[in-house]
Amino acid sequence: MQSLIGTGVALVTPFKQDFSVDTEALKSIVNFSVDGGIEYLVVLGTTAENATLSPEEKELVIRTVIEANNGALPLVLGVGGNNTLKVVEELKTRDLSAFAAVLSVSPYYNKPTQEGIYQHFKAVAEASPIPVILYNVPGRTASNMLPSTVIRLANDFENVVAIKEAAGDLVQAMQLLKNKPKDFLVISGDDLIALPMVLAGGAGVISVIGQGFPKEFSEMIRLGLNRKVDEAFKTQYLLADCIDMIFEQGNPAGIKQVFLSLVISENTVRLPLVKVDDSLATRIDEFVKKINKQG
Secondary structure (H helix, E strand, O other): OHHHOEEEEEOOOOEOOOOOEOHHHHHHHHHHHHHOOOOEEEEOOHHHOHHHOOHHHHHHHHHHHHHHHOOOOOEEEEOOOOOHHHHHHHHHHOOOOOOOEEEEEOOOOOOOOHHHHHHHHHHHHHHOOOOEEEEEOHHHHOOOOOHHHHHHHHHHOOOEEEEEEOOOOHHHHHHHHHHOOOOOEEEEOOHHHHHHHHHOOOOEEEEOHHHOOHHHHHHHHHHHHOOOHHHHHHHHHHHHHHHHHHHHOOOOHHHHHHHHHOOOOOOOOOOOOOOOOHHHHHHHHHHHHHHHHHO
16 A cells, blocks of 8 residues: 555545535645645545534535545545444445545444454454555544554454554554554554654654645655655654644644635634634744745
């Protein structure tokens, strides 16, 4: 899965002020990412406010991204949940021909055991006609998929090709990197530690901030993959403050404020999320202006 090496971005779903899906803004965001050097796009992940979209809106988002991308970059589709049978049904019935892989989150809320997580992804792997990227994000799911479970899945199923590891734990990431099968990819799900994970042997990142600063962030990851450490960390420290800011009051409220500052889309989010406050909006706007001035 060479197409998954480098920087992928977890696309937002932009909304108009009336909370409807803004397809023109979504096309602009896709084009901005493509032109900025991003390697692949992730559709309908957590950052897309997937949980608040109707089935019809999800189809609209998928169609819009496919149309805007026009074959330029590989696409990954988020297909996950805490009802295994529902996830399996979607994998069996959805047309996945436009996608290189699916990204499937570890079941949230139910808090399954490690065996439960394994059995869930066993069912996912057996149902999916395309490669599967596991997604471990304990801060959202309330359970941590341990490296031993990940390695077991990677060894048992050929189509389990990667993990988006977002536990924020470099030690856990290094355990994965040390014990993984040769061609299995460990992809960072945390923007702030993406570069250290790459330097430890990771394959790249599925990023939030990367869609706001695609040129800078994707180049940083490429520099890391090419072991140009000093140059890569120069960009890491340039973006570090904004990485903190975009998550300070929740995702994707922060990155949507970046897009407002870039005059690409509104900063509208759907409840239970709310916009960032005026103080944070001002700080993000000032950062965006500073980066644009330097560029």
